[in-house]
Amino acid sequence: MPIPNDYSTPVRLSAKERTLTQLQKWIVEGTLQPGEKLVDSELAEALGVSRTPIREAFQLLEVQGLIQTFPGKETRVTTLEKDDIVKLYGPLTALHALAAELAVANIQQENIEELRAINASFSECFDKEQYYQAMEFDEKFHDTILQIANNPYILTFSSSLQMHIRRYKYIFIKRPNWESQAAAKDHEAIIQALESRDVEAAASLMKHNLLRPLKNLDAML
Known part of the structure; x- marks a missing residue:
């Protein structure tokens, strides 16, 4: 070992x-x-x-x-099982989409600035090939939106699910740089939807961002 x-x-x-x-x-x-x-x-x-x-x-x-x-x-x-990952991403995506909807009503300008700063750090870590730190900033981005949503139950359930999928997320984050750039663009689109208080777009974009890794599932495991 x-x-x-x-x-x-x-x-x-x-x-x-x-x-x-x-x-x-x-x-x-x-x-x-x-x-x-x-x-x-x-x-x-x-x-x-x-x-x-x-x-x-x-x-x-x-x-x-x-x-x-x-x-x-x-x-x-434990081993990484494809079926388990699919089952985990479903409820996680639903929780985060709901959080994005709820965050629209609570979002403030300082929150927008904080989210953009986190996303900038996320991109910077990719440029430096600091993949574990990039994953942490990705989680911080999503956790910040969950905090803005102000629903402790969503936070609790999401935290449990996140830990289960961390290993798979890390594999995804180490993929080619164009994929990391796509994730950063997803984040910016979510920020813009929150800033414009577009509930439908915020939820839809959040789902798109979280479900992106599943498109490459077969190639990665």
């Missing part, structure tokens, strides 16, 4: 939080491959923590669908 020793350590986090964050990143990026066996003692040594935060992180990672534990046997990274 190759583990990099040059990873950046988040600051001001507990051992449990730091361990969870790093394992999530390694799984999403593919450092820890689908189907790979995870050995808690090796991970503990690599991260400089005891086995306790590793085991606590395992519990949360299993809830998030990133790993599968076989009691008394072993723990492995």
Whole structure:
């Protein structure tokens, strides 16, 4: 199980939080491959923590669908299943389209400026081939719209779904640059629809943006 020793350590986090964050990143990026066996003692040594935060992180990672534990046997990274991805994107798209509709009534000029700044950072990360950071800015863009919608239930359900599809999203984000440019243009179109308070367009454009990866599903898995 190759583990990099040059990873950046988040600051001001507990051992449990730091361990969870790093394992999530390694799984999403593919450092820890689908189907790979995870050995808690090796991970503990690599991260400089005891086995306790590793085991606590395992519990949360299993809830998030990133790993599968076989009691008394072993723990492995879950595989990427095409059927599961399709099932996950449906409800996620519906939630985000609804959030876009709700955000139209609440959007303020400072929100528009914030969304454009996030989208600019999203594009910049692609130019620098910082794909994991690009994914985080993409999520920040969508999460900001969810916050503007001001519906905590949408936020909660969306957060759960997002973690399940992160690995697939990362694969999509690493696709050719023209696809990343298309995603940035999608974001700008959504911003314009929100700015003009066009409910129908905001929802439609949000669906288009989120469903774009499914068009390439067969070629990517």
